[in-house]
Amino acid sequence: MLSYRHSYHAGNYADVLKHSVLIHILTYLKKKEKPFCYVDTHAGAGMYSLRSEQALKTNEYLQGIGALWEQENLPSAIAEYRELIKSFNDKQELAFYPGSPLIAMHLMRQQDRLFLYELHNTEIKILEAAIKKDKRVTVLHKDGFQDCLRLMPPQQRRGLVLIDPSYEMKTDYQQVIDTLIQLHKRFATGTYALWYPVVERQRINELEQKIAASQLSNVQLFELGQVADSDQLGMNASGMIVVNPPWTLKAEMEQVLPYLAKQLGIEGQGSYRIKQLKAE
């Protein structure tokens, strides 16, 4: 049974990195008139109130989007990210945070298509209500790991797949890599973005080794740490592994990550990593 609810974590430092990368990739895809396809294998509820019981219980957003809300002199990509989040909020007050499906919907054009998977019985209802009816968007109450394979290659022959599970099941660590390889076999020129949490560093070392040993090519990793690695329970850092990234992404992350590590790190422990996992 699924118990993870993203409402406890929406807008935290992991979302800041994940959604900045998402915005960069979708904005890059929009540079051409040709349509793109966006697949979100783990979509979540779509929209989150930062006044909800869950959000107020953890207050994680305060050390994420909350810590950027009134900052001046942001790196341009973070300014763009904040502008997009502001467009979901009335006036200047931070009260709502859009998840990846709503961010993608905000950026999509008439010709683009979205496929959103969510398996949780409650989250799917909230997602459907947040999306409303839109012919360009298909919401699926199905296992995103399995069902997304049938969409590849997409009709548009251009696109992004975001793989963003909660890792509440330990098998997710293996399933993300298996899915990534299967997707890539069917659609080798697509862009894939895989989110990972650093709870136990060894698991991420293994993930990186498996990618290095795979047939995937052109893979970059971007990681943001909030506290130093430790054996304590909880997430210390998180990252995005991107297959076939836009050529502009790395340079942008070189501006963004040092800033976020300083701004969102706790007690000076913020850190970042940028790594070419596989050559082009």
Ligand SMILES: C[S@@+](CC[C@H](N)C(=O)[O-])C[C@H]1O[C@@H](n2cnc3c(N)ncnc32)[C@H](O)[C@@H]1O
């Ligand atoms: C980390 S949250 C997604 C957050 C979202 N991508 C965002 O950035 O706003 C992960 C979601 O995946 C859902 N989920 C878990 N296993 C799934 C599966 N096999 N297929 C589809 N959704 C799943 C969970 O219910 C949860 O809502």
